[in-house]
Amino acid sequence: MVEVFAVVRLRAMELITILNRCHRFRGFVYHRTRFSPDHKSIEVSVRPRKGSAAICSRCHQPAPGYDQLAERSFEFIPFWGYLVFLLYAMRRVECPRCQAVVVEEVPWGDGKRTLTKAYMLFLARWARRLSWKETAAAFRTSWEKVFDAVEHVVTFGLEHRTLGAIDAIGVDEIQYGKGHKYLTLVYQIDLDVTRLLWVGKERTIQSFQGFFTLIGDEIAAKIVFVCSDMWEPYLKVVREKCSQALHILDRFHIVAKMNKALDEVRAGESRRMARDGMAPLLKKSRWLLLKREENLQTEQRFRLRDLLRYNLKTVRAYLLKEAFQQLWDYNSPAWAGKFLDEWCRQVMRSRIEPMKKIARSLRQHRQLILNYFWAQKQLSSGVVEGLNNKAKVTMRKSYGFRTFRALELALYHSLGKLPEPESTHDFF
Numbered sequence: 001m002v003e004v005f006a007v008v009r010l011r012a013m014e015l016i017t018i019l020n021r022c023h024r025f026r027g028f029v030y031h032r033t034r035f036s037p038d039h040k041s042i043e044v045s046v047r048p049r050k051g052s053a054a055i056c057s058r059c060h061q062p063a064p065g066y067d068q069l070a071e072r073s074f075e076f077i078p079f080w081g082y083l084v085f086l087l088y089a090m091r092r093v094e095c096p097r098c099q100a101v102v103v104e105e106v107p108w109g110d111g112k113r114t115l116t117k118a119y120m121l122f123l124a125r126w127a128r129r130l131s132w133k134e135t136a137a138a139f140r141t142s143w144e145k146v147f148d149a150v151e152h153v154v155t156f157g158l159e160h161r162t163l164g165a166i167d168a169i170g171v172d173e174i175q176y177g178k179g180h181k182y183l184t185l186v187y188q189i190d191l192d193v194t195r196l197l198w199v200g201k202e203r204t205i206q207s208f209q210g211f212f213t214l215i216g217d218e219i220a221a222k223i224v225f226v227c228s229d230m231w232e233p234y235l236k237v238v239r240e241k242c243s244q245a246l247h248i249l250d251r252f253h254i255v256a257k258m259n260k261a262l263d264e265v266r267a268g269e270s271r272r273m274a275r276d277g278m279a280p281l282l283k284k285s286r287w288l289l290l291k292r293e294e295n296l297q298t299e300q301r302f303r304l305r306d307l308l309r310y311n312l313k314t315v316r317a318y319l320l321k322e323a324f325q326q327l328w329d330y331n332s333p334a335w336a337g338k339f340l341d342e343w344c345r346q347v348m349r350s351r352i353e354p355m356k357k358i359a360r361s362l363r364q365h366r367q368l369i370l371n372y373f374w375a376q377k378q379l380s381s382g383v384v385e386g387l388n389n390k391a392k393v394t395m396r397k398s399y400g401f402r403t404f405r406a407l408e409l410a411l412y413h414s415l416g417k418l419p420e421p422e423s424t425h426d427f428f
């Protein structure tokens with residue numbers, strides 16, 4: 001009695017039973033499982049259920065059969081160190097609606113790819129945690145197949161996402177690849193939804209306009225806030241497409257620009273001092289000067305204090321940069337404006353060219369900077385910076401991304417909050 005019971009339990013756990021539990025489709029049955037001749041993979045043959053008509057892949061309706069193609073394999077999720085393949089001979093239908101002989105539609109695959117949909121979703125989910133290269137290695141597949149999987153999931157997500165109303169957007173450029181290649185990223189930065197909406201090639205007027213073509217005039221007209229940096233093509237598009245929105249120069253972009261100017265001053269002065277045979281005071285000072293003082297370790301803080309005693313251009317630029325931070329403490333746009341004007345006046349007298357360049361640029365964009373103070377209670381500040389950092393991490397994880405397309409997919413995949421294709425079972 002006990003033995004019979006054990007046999008039943010074992011039989012109940014046959015592979016087909018498991019597959020029927022997690023990956024079952026109407027109109028098809030799992031027929032037989034076997035090891036491949038080299039014992040490295042498991043092959044599961046699939047057959048149409050008797051009496052069930054094939055579905056035309058063009059009009060998605062049942063149609064009379066025509067013939068059957070040679071058996072092909074669909075890669076399924078690997079199992080205990082074995083690759084798993086579904087083997088199936090696709091039928092062709094003679095579809096009266098389409099008036100053509102068409103290959104049937106199968107629910108587990110998309111006809112073009114060799115991976116099953118379940119496996120693509122599985123790989124794509126892992127590819128969000130690991131780099132694509134690591135994902136391929138972990139599941140003994142290729143980088144190209146991981147690419148296919150992510151492309152499948154992202155394409156589905158973009159087709160099925162709801163754009164809805166958008167209150168606030170942030171536009172940002174990001175550098176990638178070798179040389180000066182740029183992407184334009186547009187984020188939704190509403191208080192309750194932050195996600196990547198758009199990836200455009202380069203950082204031109206056209207790349208940003210592509211986003212407005214996507215959302216259409218009606219949604220664009222209702223955007224309340226736009227955050228951007230001082231990149232002129234973006235400013236121009238915002239003026240055209242979102243003239244009613246409050247346009248804000250993002251704090252993080254201004255700080256980044258300021259740091260860049262300071263770094264330029266330091267590098268120039270450091271070279272000059274070396275040339276003139278002076279003591280290398282500025283050696284290894286880069287991070288001392290660029291980091292916020294409260295983020296320095298004690299020893300670094302002492303070194304910074306020491307450095308600040310010297311009458312160097314770099315030190316003066318540093319103090320100007322530090323003084324500027326006070327701007328963000330203001331609540332009133334009017335007082336912030338007074339402070340900004342006074343700071344720019346001081347800088348223009350400083351004879352430090354990179355800083356003067358910043359001051360000129362800030363004066364030119366004075367209104368957009370002060371808009372920050374009009375909006376600050378209504379926007380989750382720092383959100384563009386956070387998204388930008390995530391985008392950089394995605395890129396860094398991506399040493400295999402040779403093309404714009406791969407990078408675009410990776411960014412949508414990790415930042416787009418896209419809906420996923422439905423699955424018969426949560427394999428991961």
Ligand SMILES: [Zn+2]
Pocket residue numbers: 056057058059060061063095096097098099102
């Ligand atoms: Zn048809």
